[in-house]
Amino acid sequence: MDIREQTEDDFEHVQRIRKLAFGRVNEDAPRIEPGSRGLVAALDGRPAGVLGIGEYAQFFGGRAVPMGGIGGVAVDPYARGRGVASQLLDTALRTMREHGQVLSVLYPTVPELYRTRGWDRAGVFEWTTLPMDRLLAAPKPGTRLRAEPATENTLKALHECYVGLARTVNGMIDRRPPRVDVSKVLEMDTVSVLPGDDGTVRGYLTAQRQSDGGLKVFDLIGTDPDAQLSLLAELKSWTGIVENLQIRITDPGLLSFLTSQQLRYDVGRSTWLMRVVDLPAAVAARGWPTHLRDSAVDIEVVDETAPWHAGRHRIVVEDGSVRCEPGGSGAVTMTARALGPWFSGMHDTHALRRAGLLDGDPADAALLDQLAAAPGVPRLADFF
CATH class of the missing domain: 3.40.630.30 (Gcn5-related N-acetyltransferase (GNAT))
Structure with missing residues (x-):
């Protein structure tokens, strides 16, 4: 071959x-x-x-x-x-x-194939669907912000608004060119922006009308409550025109507005799998908590498909930074499938141990949980 x-x-x-x-x-x-x-x-x-x-x-x-x-x-x-x-x-x-x-992600059609090569479940891609009449119960903004249609001139600020959110949600991509062409957003049926100060965008909304009579919202992103609620108010204007609303969950905080009145809603979820391609380089590339005291954990990576990072490593926390260096006792054993869910924060070492993907003294593995504990479920808002 x-x-x-x-x-x-x-x-x-x-x-x-x-x-x-x-x-x-x-x-x-x-x-x-x-x-x-x-x-x-x-x-x-x-x-x-x-x-x-x-x-x-x-x-x-x-x-x-x-x-x-x-x-x-x-x-x-x-x-x-x-x-x-x-x-x-x-x-x-x-x-x-x-x-x-240094990382790899995919949406599996045949999960077992990818798990045998080291990928495993590390986050979600979600949509929520609700009848339009349920949206009417969502709170009103304290100050209704005026929206404008997006143009070529607002694309840069729109993308910066997205990145400002994405940076705070583990797993979101930065939508960098050339793989992602931000200008394609202008081809959607509706793209509304909320202008901020000094040429910034305070929030924006992208949506497509569907052949089944519904409205599909791809991004609803606001930098503050009034911005989010103003964009929801724009969606309320579709009441009587469309029956159902489908919203891609880009900002998990949006659900607190949609469900604050005990609204009935459905969530559709796809799972994405992650694989760590190069552990030392991946550790060096991501951000880690800065409040941890100086410490270290010795791990042994079992990865036949990526022998360049198989073997013993020490993950060291020192002076507020984290590094992965060769050596150590191998006190905690991690398979290739354990690395992705741990790195993303999807699963802690207790869950990985129960799944047979990690072994060793729980006390030795405690630092791994302190490092990768995620603020919420890791998520993607883009499909590829």
């Missing part, structure tokens, strides 16, 4: 394989997406499997950590069961490490 980087000449083969796997493809997609690279697995010179890697960065502890977003993994039916997908993933790990992507 030959695995190589995708070229423009592979486009027709890639489209055919993905259409077989997923039932449809984007006919207008560029041959190679900006900010992406693809891998092709060939059998007897014929493309038999494909995989895409997007260039992203996720916020953890307030810092954007380089991440490779895996998507579009597909294998031609005749080649399935021959290890094509596994070898694509193994090659993708090496490729991401070479490009400084």
Whole structure:
């Protein structure tokens, strides 16, 4: 089997394989997406499997950590069961490490495949759906802010408003170019911004009208309660026009407004899996609590697929910073599958131990929980 980087000449083969796997493809997609690279697995010179890697960065502890977003993994039916997908993933790990992507995230269609290669559940992607009449019970803003339609001139401030929120929610991507083209937001049916001082945006709302009569809200982000409630007030104006409202949960704090009057609502949840590609580099890249006293924990990483970081390490807290260095006693054993949920803060060491992904004295593992304890469930608000 030959695995190589995708070229423009592979486009027709890639489209055919993905259409077989997923039932449809984007006919207008560029041959190679900006900010992406693809891998092709060939059998007897014929493309038999494909995989895409997007260039992203996720916020953890307030810092954007380089991440490779895996998507579009597909294998031609005749080649399935021959290890094509596994070898694509193994090659993708090496490729991401070479490009400084110290984390990897994907939305699984076949979870067991990815778990065997070290990915595991590390966060959620959520929508909430509620009837429009339920929205009327949401609180009113103390001061109703006046919205304006977004323009090219407000895109930079709109993106800065998003990043201001995303930086405080573990797992959110920073929507950096070229993988994310912020200007695409202007193609949505409605994009409203709340102007702030000095050219800033205090909040914004993006939404699309749906063929089933509903309204789908992609982002509702406000920097303060009046901004959030003013945007909710704009949504109330759709009462009588649309029956149902679907809101992507970009800001988990928004739910406190939507449910403060015991509103009935449904939440749809997708799970994303994470894998730590390079543990020392990932530890160096993210933000950590600064209040911890100087201490250390010795771990042993069991990771056959990423041997470059397998073995014994010491995670050291010193002078308010955290580093991962080689050595130590290996008092706590962590599998590759344990690293992602621990790093994201999705699961503590007690849960990982019960799942058989971590072993060692709980007292030795206590520092790991102090380091990665997340303020809320890690989440993404983008799909790839």
